[in-house]
Amino acid sequence: MSDDHTHVQEFFGARAADWDARFPDDGPSYAAAVAELGLREGDRVLDAGCGTGRALTPLRAAVGPSGAVLGADLTPAMLQAAVRAGRDRDGQLLLADVAALPLRSRSLDAVFGAGLISHLPDPAENLRALARVVRPGGILALFHPIGRAALAARQGRQITPEDLRAEPNLRPLLAGSGWRLTSYVDEDARFLALAVRGD
Secondary structure, three states, X not given: OOHHHHHHHHHHHHHHXXXXXXXXXXXXXXXXXXXXXXXXXXXXXXXXXXXXXXXXXHHHHHXXXXXXXXXXXXXXXXXXXXXXXXXXXXXXXXXXXXXXXXXXXXOEEEEEEEOOHHHOOOHHHHHHHHHHOEEEEEEEEEEEOOOHHHHHHHOOOOOOOOOOOOHHHHHHHHHOOOEEEEXXXXXXXXXXXXXXXXX
């Protein structure tokens, strides 16, 4: 396991037990973001870096009982917290690295990633790995329940020009990884970038 993976597991493992309690009001913003994916009954969707599984319930509601919902995370403690919260009823949980998903190519209709991109050790390669498992025309949603400026303020830092989530950085990163950015919103109350998988 790489040092990046170890760092991510240590960071989130130490915070898993009280993660939901720290952010108790995020549910509606997750549901609103999922609604923008345009999922249909029967679709197959992955919550990449699912953490405690806060997106699994709205994803299940969007694809219905005939759809498939998967939640993949690198940190066992986060998946255990998802089970304690009962969210494993809404989706199958996988202990997996998004760069090496045990899924067939082009097997999904969409990927939802909350807070994901800043934790990817190799964003271009990791986004390519996500593109591999999504059918052409499928959707990627990169989401955060607060915008870049609000998140930086919460963390006591400034936004830098190198921020991967800045549109001038994100658009070419996605384009080079098999995705086309179609929508970009960065407001105090949310960050949501939507992209379509190319052919």
